Amino acid sequence: MKAYALFTVLAAAIAIPATAQTPLGEIDSHIAAAKTAAGLDYRATFVNLCFPTPLPGGPRGGAALLIPRPAPDRGIWYASPYQVFDNLYWLGTRQHSSWALKTSAGLIIIDTNFAWATQPEILDGLTKLHLSPRDIKYVILSHAHGDHDQGVATLQSKFGAKVVMGGPDWDATLKRAPDVAGGVPVRGPGDIAVGPEGTKVTLGDTAVDIVFTPGHTPGTLSYIFPVKDKGKTVMVAYSGGTLTGAFGSDAKRWDEYIDSQKRLAQAAAAAGASVILSNHSEYDNAYTKARLVGVKREVGEDNPFIAGSQSVQNYFTVMQECATASKLRNMAK
Numbered sequence: 035m036k037a038y039a040l041f042t043v044l045a046a047a048i049a050i051p052a053t054a055q056t057p058l059g060e061i062d063s064h065i066a067a068a069k070t071a072a073g074l075d076y077r078a079t080f081v082n083l084c085f086p087t088p089l090p091g092g093p094r095g096g097a098a099l100l101i102p103r104p105a106p107d108r109g110i111w112y113a114s115p116y117q118v119f120d121n122l123y124w125l126g127t128r129q130h131s132s133w134a135l136k137t138s139a140g141l142i143i144i145d146t147n148f149a150w151a152t153q154p155e156i157l158d159g160l161t162k163l164h165l166s167p168r169d170i171k172y173v174i175l176s177h178a179h180g181d182h183d184q185g186v187a188t189l190q191s192k193f194g195a196k197v198v199m200g201g202p203d204w205d206a207t208l209k210r211a212p213d214v215a216g217g218v219p220v221r222g223p224g225d226i227a228v229g230p231e232g233t234k235v236t237l238g239d240t241a242v243d244i245v246f247t248p249g250h251t252p253g254t255l256s257y258i259f260p261v262k263d264k265g266k267t268v269m270v271a272y273s274g275g276t277l278t279g280a281f282g283s284d285a286k287r288w289d290e291y292i293d294s295q296k297r298l299a300q301a302a303a304a305a306g307a308s309v310i311l312s313n314h315s316e317y318d319n320a321y322t323k324a325r326l327v328g329v330k331r332e333v334g335e336d337n338p339f340i341a342g343s344q345s346v347q348n349y350f351t352v353m354q355e356c357a358t359a360s361k362l363r364n365m366a367k
């Protein structure tokens with residue numbers, strides 16, 4: 035380091051009042067807490083959240099994801115559909131997940147992936163699993179980013195599915211140009227714009243508790259819902275938005291995200307959730323676990339998706355601790 039540069043650094047350090055500095059040790063202690071909570075189960079969540087990189091072209095779901103594109107080479111994304119619980123079906127690609135929750139009165143689709151995945155993964159997937167796309171009654175979207183919502187307009191126009199989205203994300207979606215990838219859903223009677231108070235979507239014998247968890251987007255939704263594992267009820271916590279790479283020094287956004295994770299963790303604990311799901315396989319290992327479901331279980335062995343309630347809490351600890359570390363790091367810049 036040249037002498038003048040060293041002087042500049044020293045002068046800057048002296049000029050900052052002690053109270054405005056974030057001791058490196060504090061950031062490190064949050065990262066250490068996240069790493070411990072992540073263990074081997076949530077390593078990808080840990081590295082992506084604790085060491086976020088600004089995404090090229092701005093936040094995900096920005097203009098780049100709205101441009102219609104042909105499907106990438108099928109060999110890099112296609113995955114077979116799998117039944118993972120008695121009434122829950124995985125319809126994802128190897129990277130992104132869509133889910134079908136079967137109720138006594140039809141299907142609820144959770145997240146819809148890219149437009150090019152609608153036919154091969156969601157529609158053909160349902161058919162392969164002996165379910166009918168005509169039974170889709172609701173589509174619940176975790177947030178309005180193209181990797182999770184491009185299929186929704188098709189499911190709405192073809193099958194009359196009602197669309198559930200966070201209010202701010204609905205508003206943003208309706209402002210899209212009509213020629214965006216996958217098209218734009220319409221908001222009509224029966225479609226639901228969820229506000230900060232959250233809501234419950236009930237179809238037949240199944241209710242999805244919707245928790246408003248802004249942060250990743252202004253209207254991100256997360257869920258708590260029951261599934262059955264060989265007849266036994268198991269509670270699922272579904273984390274609707276993960277990355278924080280676009281937050282920069284916006285303290286309010288960091289705080290909103292951290293608060294959302296706390297509230298969702300509390301809701302998961304109150305419900306006794308022992309399964310954590312996400313819309314990216316990277317974070318919940320859905321693709322791996324979906325294939326494991328088909329492997330014969332030993333006596334007493336749980337469904338591979340059942341992580342236990344402590345593990346579910348650990349997931350949210352990773353999110354909170356990494357977000358806190360990243361916030362401190364960004365504020366200190």
Ligand SMILES: [Zn+2]
Binds near residue numbers: 095177275
């Ligand atoms: Zn997103």
